[in-house]
Amino acid sequence: METHSGNVLLLATGGSIAQTSPNDPTLTGEALLEAIPKLRGSANVRVEQIAQVSSPDITIENWLQLANRINTALADDHIEGVVVTHGTDTLEETAYFLNLVVQSDKPVVVAGAMRRPYSLGADGAANLYNAVSIASSTGAKGRGVLVTLNGEIHSARDVTKTTSNLDAFRSPNFGPLGFLVDDRARFYRSLERRHTKNSVFHIEAGVLPSVAIVYGYADVAPDILEAVIAAGYKGIVWAGTGSGSVPKSIRLAAAKAVREGVVFVRASRINSAPIKRNDEVDDHALGFVTADSLNPQKARVLLMLSLAQTSDPLEIQELFDTH
Numbered sequence: 601m602e603t604h605s606g607n608v609l610l611l612a613t614g615g616s617i618a619q620t621s622p623n624d625p626t627l628t629g630e631a632l633l634e635a636i637p638k639l640r641g642s643a644n645v646r647v648e649q650i651a652q653v654s655s656p657d658i659t660i661e662n663w664l665q666l667a668n669r670i671n672t673a674l675a676d677d678h679i680e681g682v683v684v685t686h687g688t689d690t691l692e693e694t695a696y697f698l699n700l701v702v703q704s705d706k707p708v709v710v711a712g713a714m715r716r717p718y719s720l721g722a723d724g725a726a727n728l729y730n731a732v733s734i735a736s737s738t739g740a741k742g743r744g745v746l747v748t749l750n751g752e753i754h755s756a757r758d759v760t761k762t763t764s765n766l767d768a769f770r771s772p773n774f775g776p777l778g779f780l781v782d783d784r785a786r787f788y789r790s791l792e793r794r795h796t797k798n799s800v801f802h803i804e805a806g807v808l809p810s811v812a813i814v815y816g817y818a819d820v821a822p823d824i825l826e827a828v829i830a831a832g833y834k835g836i837v838w839a840g841t842g843s844g845s846v847p848k849s850i851r852l853a854a855a856k857a858v859r860e861g862v863v864f865v866r867a868s869r870i871n872s873a874p875i876k877r878n879d880e881v882d883d884h885a886l887g888f889v890t891a892d893s894l895n896p897q898k899a900r901v902l903l904m905l906s907l908a909q910t911s912d913p914l915e916i917q918e919l920f921d922t923h
Contacts, residue, residue: 607644608681608735609673611666613651613658613694615687617713617724625652627717629685635717636725645732655687655694655712660808660904663694667701667803674704681707681735685728688712688761688768691747695756696898699745700905700923705797707740710747710756714766723750723766730780737785743777744795753778755791757923760871760895772871773893794923801905801923809907811835811900816845816869822853829857834911835903836862839869839896846881846888858887863907863916867891867899877917887913892920 612618612629619625629647633639650669651662666684673679686694695710702708711731713724730748734740745756749769758771778787794800812833814825828836836857840846844866846854854864866875866888875890877883883890891899902923906916 607646607679608683608732609679610645610647610683610685610732611650611669612647612685613655613662613666613687614653615655615685615691615712616716617685617687617711617728618652619654619716620718625654625687628652632685632724632728636729638729639732644736650684653687655689655691658687658690658694663697664803664806666694667698670698670708671701671703674702674706674708679706681709681737681740683728683731683735684708684710685731686710686712688714688749690897692756692760692769693897693901695745695747695759697901697905699756699795700799700801700902701803702745702796703799703802705742707735707737707743708745708796709735709740710745712749714749714764714768721766726751729783733780733783734785739785739787742797743787744791746777748780751780752776753780753785753787757791757793757795757894757898760898762871773873799923800909800919808904809834811837811903811907813837813839813896813900815896816840816847816850820847820850822850825850825853825857829853829860829862834862834907835865835900837865837867837891837896837899837903839867841869843872843879844868844875844890851881851886854888855886858913861911863889863903863911863913865889865891865899865903865916865920867894867896869896871895889913889917889920894920 614625618627709731874893
């Protein structure tokens, strides 16, 4: 039987869930909580405002601030879980970053809204209520950072935004971890990759190495890749066609970048099965890293954290294979 216990900390960052006009998010976390009758006045939910921005404006500084606050909060025996409200455009990146750097097995749940509070059929209140329910659920412990919208519970590693509809967040190839049934979390599978308490990553440093995403397309020229390298990026994620294909026009520039110490990761611009290593491209000989099943934006997150520890492509490949 699923049980609920303890206090939940709500960390608000803005986003469409807090947006009362087509421009900027204006509702605070306190206002979001107050609008939900089932949670109104609850002594078990405490609110702090971390940021008040739309999700395209979220920064790495916001990520570090969130992670540090969450780690401090979850070290407190009185806090049983954390909820983060966030805009949906970059929600998956923030959630995956937290999945790699939160050093606790207590629940952390990220929620947003596909429809703003003034829209017909607004979903923010339901998503926030569900997030609090999951974060206070004993069954959510040890499952990594979770994302909930539309009554589903997804792993931060697998989930991505796919449409602008209420069911926008999906986990291609893997599916959700569980669902909300009668306001309670039911789980059906677990994430096997390393996360949170078992992750190797920490965030002592206040700055992360710079990583760019370069998009592959028909007749792409190497000058874009060369410009990114010249700009001083420490890593490049290649959002290739199909299974992360690297056209011949790009391989020489990419190989040169690797020789100069830039880490080059092959990912795919489609939500595909895991990238096959040494398939069409001799990754080992060229010093490339493959992104496994991570999409380019999540591969960027993992590569930034990896580069804070090592620039060895083989060591970074091991991190991609295990996280």
